[in-house]
Amino acid sequence: MKSLIDKANTEKVILVGIYGADTHRLKAEEYIDELEMLVMTAGGVTLDKILQNRDKPDPSTYIGKGKLSELAGVAKAHNADSIIFDDDLSPTQARNIEKATKSKIIDRSGLILDIFASRAQTAAAKTQVELAQLEYLLPRLTRYWTHLSRQKGGIGTKGPGETQIETDRRLIGKRIAVLKEKLEKLDRQRITQRKGRQDTVRAALVGYTNVGKSSLLNRLTQTNVLAENKLFATLDSTIRKFETQNTTVLLSDTVGFIRKLPHHLVNSFKSTLDEIREADMLIHVMDASSESVAEYKAVVDDTLKGIEAEDKPQVLVFNKIDLVDDADKIAGLKREYPEAVFLSAQRGIGLSELENKIEALAMRDYKKMDMIIPLTNFKAVSFIHDNSEVIFKKYHEEVVEIVFLIKKSVIPRLENMLKTSDINSNTIAAES
Ligand SMILES: Nc1nc2c(ncn2[C@@H]2O[C@H](COP(=O)(O)OP(=O)(O)OP(=O)(O)O)[C@@H](O)[C@H]2O)c(=O)[nH]1
Ligand SMILES: [Mg+2]
Structure with missing residues (x-):
């Protein structure tokens, strides 16, 4: 599928979010910074961020009619390529905003799907992402959308007209069926591969995106899995042998979580997430330098609940302690999470304590x-x-x-x- 964000020409975007009853302004600012990071990961550049004070999204325009015309002016002034919303828009909202601003409109799920699509490497990941993208696209396949995206480039380059839309819908439906079948086949292969690993204890690295899971895997197993300062650097699960003093643990690195992970993605990534579901223990990695430790932890815990993996024994890890100068902050975290291990994957600090903890848990089995x-x-x-x-x-x-x-x-x-x-x-x- 074609990508939403034009990487080659560094797509110029404007970000929009709301704050109010449910979300404090400071939180909303943090969310929109995260969205900017997603845009960067997708290959775009943010020109402006707009936060609108309203308790609930407007059902037909998300930000309200008045703000919408203001937004149209800002987009025009900046000559922006697209406007990205930090929430999921209903097809109606997207259509109305598109009409009023004459801009390409992308929502949070669309953006995340786009990043996943560009990062997928293996057959399984590619199939999973395409399936999620098509399921996301299906209800959004409307006359106006296809028409506009044809002018602007980007998703859905087919012509307008109800008949064309019907044809597209049918084709997408067929493709979805094919992809589901392909995934089932890949799943069966995976189950066979897995049989050979049943005798060894399995641990899965889990955590919010960009906290350093892959870096930690590399450090512990002296391997070289891609780790970079981008969101969703890892999409597929990688499994490495981790030889501790007295035993061997199979360590798997997998996709990072993020708040509001599109549900199509979670569904279609079920088989990748199986690595987590089937693990004997989870190593929950957090970023000690983050301002939102508790919130990210809650997102991860919720996602784990969603895949029925919340009851597994966990080793809590605070990574990136090298970035924290404030001793009080570390002391505070230690008080709050006395069982956690504090380390730096990058500097190689605190790794033996983690090894001991993992080993102790592994030996329980x-x-x-x-x-x-x-x-x-x-x-x-x-x-x-x-x-x-x-x-x-x-x-x-x-x-x-x-x-x-x-x-x-x-x-x-x-x-x-x-x-x-x-x-x-x-x-x-x-x-x-
Ligand atoms: N300063 C510092 N940076 C670190 C540390 N560990 C990882 N990083 C950096 O944090 C960024 C993210 O690291 P990754 O290992 O890719 O994180 P991840 O959790 O695997 O991320 P995703 O796969 O995208 O979910 C990279 O730029 C790393 O170099 C650390 O201990 N200290
Ligand atoms: Mg990673």
Whole structure:
């Protein structure tokens, strides 16, 4: 799909938000700064930010008729390419604003989808984003919209007219079906790949976008996953082995969250988010230098709830402590989150404490076992080799002595093997 923001010509945009009963002006300013960051990530440049005081969006124009003509004047004066709203607009609102301002109108979801589309790398991510984009576009496919976007470039370059719209709608519907099928296929492949990872503890890095999840993954596993000062640098989940002192944890990095993440996206990214849902623990990364720690944490917690992952054990991490000069601020955070680890992924500070915490949690799911198994029970011996981490092993004439770390969930399978074996009278199992 064509992108909304024209990167090549550095699209010039004006941002619009509202504040009032629900949102304090300072908050609204912070939100609009975040929107500016999104615009930058999308390849555009912000010329002006307009905040309008009103308790609720106007149902037909979002900012109200009076403000709308003012906005049209500002857009004209700046010669802006588009106007971006920090909320989702209804198709009617978008149409009315477009008509009044003669500008291309983009809303928050549209912008986020645009960024996701330009960042998607793998087949799965590309398919997921295209699906979300089409589902978003479908109700917005109106005569005026297609007509205007044809003049301005950008989304939907097809001609106007009801018949054309009907055709487009049908085509989009068909494409959606194809994409859904493709995703199901990719999902089945993923499930097969995952089977091989069941014996190892899995931890997922979660957090607001741009807090440093990928940087932390790189630091812990000495790899080189893309980390940059842009929102949604990571879209696909990357999985790396993290060797701690006593065990191995599979660490996955995945898409960052943001407030008002479009619900089409959350739905279509379900399979990417599965990495989080299926993890044994979550490493919730926060930015210690941020002014909105609690709010971002709430966004992340809510999103986790939305994907039914809120009950997993969490390690709380405050990253970027190198950016905080104010000792009181760190002390305050420590008081509020006494269980959190404070570190700097960039400088490599505080990593061993995190490693210890992760390991302690990982070991909760493991049991250290010490066994003497008859060599005739090669099935059990090879099961141990394939499904555990062997710490010590010594062969004797008829038996093997073996000490290993095994995930508690697979112990019943091993016990079954030992039970059904012909000779196991001298098999002992002991927790040490
Ligand atoms: N000063 C400082 N900057 C950091 C630290 N960790 C990460 N950063 C910077 O923060 C920015 C975001 O880092 P990423 O690792 O890409 O963050 P992320 O959470 O993976 O972001 P998304 O994938 O976009 O959600 C980059 O510019 C990093 O260099 C840190 O400990 N200190
Ligand atoms: Mg990342």
